[in-house]
Amino acid sequence: MQRKKFMQLAGLSSLGILLNPFKLIADELVDFKSNEHVLYYKKGDPSYEILRKGFNKRIDKYPQIIAQCFDEIGISEAVKLAIKKKMPIAVKSSGHCMEGFSCNNDGMVINLSSINSIEWLDKNTIRVGSACTLSKLYAEILPKGKYLPGGSCAGVAIGGLTLGGGYGLLSRKFGLTCDSLSVVKMVDGNGQIVSSENNGELLWGCKGGNNGNFGVVSTLTYKLHDAPKSMQSFKFRSFKVSTNRAKSIMENWFTITKNLPNDCFSAFVLNQQTVYILLTNTGIQTGAFKKIIEQLKSISDKSTQSVQQPLIQALKNYYGKQYPLNFKNASAGLYKDFESIAGCANEAIDIVRKMPGMIYQINTLGGKIQQSDFDTASAFPHRAFNYFSELQTYWEQPSQQSKLLLRFQEVQDVFFKHGIKAQYRNYPDINFKNWESAYYAHNYSRLKQLKNKYDPNDFFRFEQSVRG
Numbered sequence: 324m325q326r327k328k329f330m331q332l333a334g335l336s337s338l339g340i341l342l343n344p345f346k347l348i349a350d351e352l353v354d355f356k357s358n359e360h361v362l363y364y365k366k367g368d369p370s371y372e373i374l375r376k377g378f379n380k381r382i383d384k385y386p387q388i389i390a391q392c393f394d395e396i397g398i399s400e401a402v403k404l405a406i407k408k409k410m411p412i413a414v415k416s417s418g419h420c421m422e423g424f425s426c427n428n429d430g431m432v433i434n435l436s437s438i439n440s441i442e443w444l445d446k447n448t449i450r451v452g453s454a455c456t457l458s459k460l461y462a463e464i465l466p467k468g469k470y471l472p473g474g475s476c477a478g479v480a481i482g483g484l485t486l487g488g489g490y491g492l493l494s495r496k497f498g499l500t501c502d503s504l505s506v507v508k509m510v511d512g513n514g515q516i517v518s519s520e521n522n523g524e525l526l527w528g529c530k531g532g533n534n535g536n537f538g539v540v541s542t543l544t545y546k547l548h549d550a551p552k553s554m555q556s557f558k559f560r561s562f563k564v565s566t567n568r569a570k571s572i573m574e575n576w577f578t579i580t581k582n583l584p585n586d587c588f589s590a591f592v593l594n595q596q597t598v599y600i601l602l603t604n605t606g607i608q609t610g611a612f613k614k615i616i617e618q619l620k621s622i623s624d625k626s627t628q629s630v631q632q633p634l635i636q637a638l639k640n641y642y643g644k645q646y647p648l649n650f651k652n653a654s655a656g657l658y659k660d661f662e663s664i665a666g667c668a669n670e671a672i673d674i675v676r677k678m679p680g681m682i683y684q685i686n687t688l689g690g691k692i693q694q695s696d697f698d699t700a701s702a703f704p705h706r707a708f709n710y711f712s713e714l715q716t717y718w719e720q721p722s723q724q725s726k727l728l729l730r731f732q733e734v735q736d737v738f739f740k741h742g743i744k745a746q747y748r749n750y751p752d753i754n755f756k757n758w759e760s761a762y763y764a765h766n767y768s769r770l771k772q773l774k775n776k777y778d779p780n781d782f783f784r785f786e787q788s789v790r791g
């Protein structure tokens with residue numbers, strides 16, 4: 324082996340940790356031989372501890388082996404060894420999965436943190452390593468006047484985001500992240516390297532239906548969009564709201580956002596007794612837009628607005644925390660309109676209002692997300708819904724966790740009882756009943772066929788993985 328090259332690769336770890344690959348192999352794991360394509364770590368190695376952790380401190384799992392892969396050859400080698408050892412495989416890009424599905428107990432974790440490069444194929448097309456974070460991606464493409472509609476959090480990786488759909492502040496203008504995806508390369512459950520070029524079905528499945536379900540996606544190729552020059556944010560707050568007032572503001576927000584221009588995104592956020600409405604705009608201030616501002620002001624106690632900022636700077640306001648947190652965050656239903664939740668809004672609001680540390684948020688979808696050719700080209704099944712809601716809880720002390728999780732489940736039960744069943748796969752909840760139809764709806768049977776083709780022996784498996 325070329326030791327110099329190997330050590331250079333070892334130093335590539337995006338986590339910047341000191342690797343000592345020559346000491347990694349325990350007697351019982353003697354087959355796992357590190358090389359320039361893949362480094363193996365087991366319990367007890369200092370790097371194992373760092374590589375195993377995810378963004379959610381609530382979740383603690385201990386794989387038998389972590390394979391840090393540098394390219395498709397390394398991924399393929401690791402998958403073949405997992406097959407030989409009959410180990411379940413989890414796939415990890417940045418580890419932001421809200422239920423920790425990118426790690427497992429006693430199996431293999433394929434860690435892609437070093438596969439994060441960005442390569443320009445032409446001035447509108449990039450090929451990106453799955454673990455490339457959104458902040459790295461935006462820092463590369465925005466100065467060149469290009470944009471890819473992604474989420475807002477800096478540390479989320481493009482791989483997991485795209486494979487589950489991917490929505491954000493500019494999705495109404497450009498579609499979901501997966502709608503800009505043109506090619507994927509993947510290592511399947513037999514260890515074979517496959518490409519979606521001339522394989523429309525694989526591409527379809529990777530647009531919203533392949534979070535760790537039937538292969539390890541190494542690179543993703545995207546068509547980029549011309550970036551809007553700037554963005555402006557507007558905030559509307561109402562304080563000490565009663566349950567009835569919160570519901571009334573919510574109902575008005577649904578009515579007002581029905582006519583939102585595609586340049587805009589809005590969120591309704593209930594945090595205890597404060598209602599916070601966010602509105603962002605990357606377009607010009609039309610008469611219709613100004614009317615929306617006036618309507619939102621009329622239902623709120625206080626409004627503020629930012630200056631217009633260059634897009635790259637404005638997006639940074641939404642980058643969020645970049646270190647692991649104690650939290651639970653999950654999809655709390657996709658809605659068509661206020662009527663979808665009118666019957667249970669009071670009950671849900673009441674629980675959230677009284678629970679410090681809990682947040683209920685509804686985000687606008689719609690716009691380009693609903694374009695029919697995007698729908699037929701992707702496994703993401705929920706385009707008819709205009710709104711996506713999420714529930715969040717955060718805590719510092721372990722003693723706070725159980726009560727918050729109990730209340731969290733109560734709210735989820737309220738929605739479920741009232742027929743709110745469609746959920747967004749990128750915000751999974753381990754407690755969802757019928758998660759197959761909740762995440763994938765009518766597309767689940769087609770995804771099962773992809774599973775049977777690419778992972779017939781079910782090596783990629785976790786609590787909510789597609790079953791063949």
Ligand SMILES: Cc1cc2nc3c(=O)[nH]c(=O)nc-3n(C[C@H](O)[C@H](O)[C@H](O)COP(=O)(O)OP(=O)(O)OC[C@H]3O[C@@H](n4cnc5c(N)ncnc54)[C@H](O)[C@@H]3O)c2cc1C
Pocket residue numbers: 377378413414415416417418419420421424425435453473474475476478479480481482483484486487488489490491533534535536538539540541643749750
């Ligand atoms: C703080 C925070 C903010 C977020 N904001 C947004 C947002 O604005 N919009 C939005 O749509 N979502 C958002 N999400 C959800 C996010 O899209 C999902 O958690 C996403 O799946 C994360 O992908 P990842 O690769 O970063 O994480 P990981 O935990 O590494 O992976 C997530 C899932 O995808 C699978 N996976 C990852 N890479 C691959 C691969 N290469 N091949 C096959 N399977 C793979 C994993 O096995 C796992 O099931 C947010 C999440 C967090 C925690």
